[in-house]
Every structure is written in structure tokens, then in C-alpha cells.
Amino acid sequence: MIMDSICILTDSSAQFPKPTFRGCKQVTILPLEVQLNGSSLSEETNLHADQLPKNANDKLHPRLISPSVEKMHSLFVNLSQYYDTIIGIFLSAELNSCFQNSHEATLALSGKVKIHLIDSKTTSVGLGLLVQKAAEAVYDGMNAMQVERMVRGLVPLTYSLICTQNLSYLYFNGFADQTQSIISEMLGLLPIFALEEGQITTIEKVKSHRHAISYFQEFLDEFNNVQHISFLQSAKPNFKDAKILQESIRNSFPNISFTKHIINLPLAALFGPRSIGLIVVESPEEQ
DSSP, X not given: OEEEEEEEEEETTOOOXXXXXXXXXXXXXXXXXXXXXXXXXXXXXXXXXXXXXXXXXXXXXXXXXXXXXXXXXXXXXXXXXXXXXXXXXXXXXTTOSHHHHHHXXXXXXXXXXXXXXXXXXXXXXXXXXXXXXXXXXXXXXXXXXXXXXXXXHHGGGEXXXXXXXXXXXXXXXXXXXXXXXXXXXXXXXXXXXXXXXXXXXXXXXXXXXXXXXXXXXXXXXXXXXXXXXXXXEOSSOOHHHHHHHHHHHHHHOXXXXXXXEEOOHHHHHHHOTTOEEEEEEEOGGGO
């Protein structure tokens, strides 16, 4: 073990704007499991988000599963053999039990391992950006307390919108009413959710992805000083919609960082494969 070395631990719902970045070798990714037909599938299988059915049902019964407390405990013990400190940054505790299970695992360690846990209150690229910032800060010499303070300061500056045609997926994950999901999919309605304090909150309902793109554009008009914008595309992306949004962003925010990503398997199992999203990160200076 290298004393004072720091590991950044996150989960596989994270999506990164860049495949490599300063400090990326300090990042460990914890696989979340996708449960289909009562069987848990790790992401090492060949299953991809675009192979999931459009709508969930009782037979499919999709769920996004966090590693157990016992598995988290074993992982912390293993990482402590190589790192002096572990900083865990996970998807919103309102979306999955990963953060809660890691917290319970730390209690069993009775302070034997230095662990800092952060609820990102987001997921996807929002989570990926927080992890990237933490890793870069570690690479640049910040200590664990400084990194934790910096990341916690960025959490309220990160905004996430998700629009889904697959409300049945949210129903089976415990985030939507069954009747609501059936009617919504039958009528072709697409609710748009915001992650407010990490919790899924319905803010609008539209009739197509094109209308969702228009709503995303209106949402962006509320910001003055933006650091990064990401567009999360469905498992079978509509490149025309992506182009419309990208051109709008270039006109409104010509100098900011913009990335596009296709929804990954953990997010598709949670929100459905036909979901799209918008992640906005404000510049700290605006605050």
C-alpha cells in the first residue's frame, strides 16, 4: 500500500465525457447488476441496452440491483490493501441502494479503513463528471477532505433531466404507479423527470422525443454560466434529434464543453432503453 494514496470508487451507471482523463487509473468501477426474468446479469455478459424490449412486463420484470452489503464490505477491505483512503461517489441514493449498502458496509469496518462516501444525487454523465473532477483533483495533489468538499460543492450545480417512453421500466423498479405506466405507454405520453435532490420528480409530459428536445432547449435558456452539457441518447439513437439539440447549444453556448452519449445498460434497465436525457453542469463561478 502506498500511504496517502486515494482510490475513487463509483458504480457502472456513470458515463464519462472522456474515456481517459487525469487520475483515471485511480478510479475503480463497481458493476451494478441487471435483473431480468428473475436472474441477475452482470455487465460482463453480452447483453446491451438496445437488446432490451421497448416495454417491460411481469415476465421480464427488470430491476437494477446494487451489490450487497457483504460484497461492498469485501470490496472495501480489498481496496484498503492498495490504497490509504477510499472516496465512494455513487448514483443517487433515491435511485438505487448502492450508497446505502456502502454506508452499512463502512459501519461494519469500525473505522479500520478511511472511507468518504458521497451521494451524487444524479447518475449517468452527471455522476461521471463528478468522479472525473475528483480523480483529477487527486492527481493534482488534493487530500481526501479537500476532494470531498469540492465534490459536495459541485453536486448542487449538476442538473439532470430524463424523458422516457418506457414508464413500465420505472414501475418495475418501484418508481411509478402501474396504472399510470400502462396508460402513459398506451397513449404514447413521455413524462420528463428531473432529479431534484436525487429524487425522480415529474416536471412535464410530452408526446414525442422531438417535443422533449424542445423542452430541453427551453430548460437550457434558464442558464447563463454553464460548464458542461451532455445529451443522453436512447439505445437506438435518433441522430436528427441530437443534431437539432447540438446546433441549438452551439448557438446559445458556443464555448462550453458538449458531449453525446448512448444510454448504458444500468440506466436502460432503470428508465427503459428508449429514454433520453440532458445533463447540465453550472460553473462554480456563477454561485
